[in-house]
Amino acid sequence: MEKLTFVYPARTVLASRAHVGVVASGDLEVLLEPADGRESRVTVTTSVDGFGVAWKSVLDRFFARFTAATEVEINDFGATPGLVMLRLEQAVEALQP
Amino acid sequence: MTAVRPEAVAEDFLARRSFIELSARQRAAALLDAGTFRELLGPFDRMKSPWLLEQGVVPQSDDGVVIARGRIAARDAVVAAIEGAFQGGSVGEVSSAKIAGALELALEDCLRGRPVLAVLVLESGGVRLQEANLGLAGIAEIHAAIVALRPHVPVVGVIAGMVGCFGGMSLAAALCSQLIVTRQARLAMNGPEVIEQDAGIAEMDASDRAAVWQLIGGEQRYATGLADALVEDDVDAMREAVRRALAMPAAARSTEVERFQSRLALIDPAHPPEPRALRLAWSRSTA
Numbered sequence: 001m002e003k004l005t006f007v008y009p010a011r012t013v014l015a016s017r018a019h020v021g022v023v024a025s026g027d028l029e030v031l032l033e034p035a036d037g038r039e040s041r042v043t044v045t046t047s048v049d050g051f052g053v054a055w056k057s058v059l060d061r062f063f064a065r066f067t068a069a070t071e072v073e074i075n076d077f078g079a080t081p082g083l084v085m086l087r088l089e090q091a092v093e094a095l096q097p
Numbered sequence: 098m099t100a101v102r103p104e105a106v107a108e109d110f111l112a113r114r115s116f117i118e119l120s121a122r123q124r125a126a127a128l129l130d131a132g133t134f135r136e137l138l139g140p141f142d143r144m145k146s147p148w149l150l151e152q153g154v155v156p157q158s159d160d161g162v163v164i165a166r167g168r169i170a171a172r173d174a175v176v177a178a179i180e181g182a183f184q185g186g187s188v189g190e191v192s193s194a195k196i197a198g199a200l201e202l203a204l205e206d207c208l209r210g211r212p213v214l215a216v217l218v219l220e221s222g223g224v225r226l227q228e229a230n231l232g233l234a235g236i237a238e239i240h241a242a243i244v245a246l247r248p249h250v251p252v253v254g255v256i257a258g259m260v261g262c263f264g265g266m267s268l269a270a271a272l273c274s275q276l277i278v279t280r281q282a283r284l285a286m287n288g289p290e291v292i293e294q295d296a297g298i299a300e301m302d303a304s305d306r307a308a309v310w311q312l313i314g315g316e317q318r319y320a321t322g323l324a325d326a327l328v329e330d331d332v333d334a335m336r337e338a339v340r341r342a343l344a345m346p347a348a349a350r351s352t353e354v355e356r357f358q359s360r361l362a363l364i365d366p367a368h369p370p371e372p373r374a375l376r377l378a379w380s381r382s383t384a
């Protein structure tokens with residue numbers, strides 16, 4: 001098991017929060033909440049060690065488009081990078097308007 | 098005999114919406130009246146297991162149990178649904194406290210003259226081994242809470258599959274006023290893998306799915322009177338079955354001690370019956 005944190009600059013604010021996914025085999029849960037200030041913080045707890053670079057690439061790509069200040073908690077049980085991206089996009093979609 | 102068009106069978110199957118494929122949160126929402134789902138201690142309350150991280154296991158923000166208040170057939174209800182995909186639905190200190198707490202609150206409401214129906218969606222390998230005695234103590238609290246609540250309102254158990262319901266949680270299922278199963282469900286004290294490992298492959302071959310389901314599957318449990326309703330894996334069928342079960346008088350199978358003792362007396366443990374013979378001996382009509 002490994003814990004990773006990432007910080008990204010933010011330009012906009014978020015009005016609501018969202019939770020998607022399950023910590024099931026090959027899956028993950030994402031908790032997305034509004035944060036104060038001008039940055040987003042991502043905390044990843046993953047069952048698979050040594051994939052920090054892969055996590056950074058996925059999150060870099062996500063935060064290239066997502067600009068709101070958020071607190072993101074990810075609990076991962078061996079999801080592939082593609083699924084991680086899908087869950088992040090699903091969380092954004094699940095944000096109540 | 099009327100011939101059944103194969104197309105009709107296929108259409109019927111395709112029109113179904115699977116209950117088994119839903120997550121615990123979706124299952125709870127599906128059982129409650131539309132728009133009444135209100136989660137207690139949800140993911141953002143972060144009531145998760147303090148023990149898993151220390152043992153190198155990734156926790157889940159709701160500890161694998163969804164507690165939802167709402168209404169069923171316009172009556173106040175609470176649903177506790179276990180997420181079978183997280184750690185095999187195993188029940189630890191926090192998840193057991195959530196279930197027991199929900200049932201205890203329902204009892205308090207009942208005693209104040211505001212009955213709250215209870216539904217348990219059980220999908221569990223039993224106690225979470227990483228939390229050992231704390232989980233076991235919690236499961237005992239769930240048992241006590243079911244027994245305390247069921248004289249006031251029916252406590253309905255649902256086992257949909259595909260995990261099934263084992264260990265201490267199988268006792269919780271047996272304590273429910275009414276128990277609903279699907280064909281895909283399994284209900285037993287020890288799971289097939291545990292039996293194979295303990296007693297050898299001659300006793301049970303856990304990879305033989307047909308044999309496993311014949312022994313502990315939902316259909317067998319229903320046919321032998323250990324479950325009260327057998328339903329298709331369909332959201333509407335499950336909603337309907339839960340509503341029917343909640344309308345039943347609040348009695349419980351586990352209070353019928355003499356009836357079950359006389360049933361047990363029919364069995365010679367030295368020569369255990371085949372699943373089919375057991376269905377005859379313990380058929381629903383003679384039970």
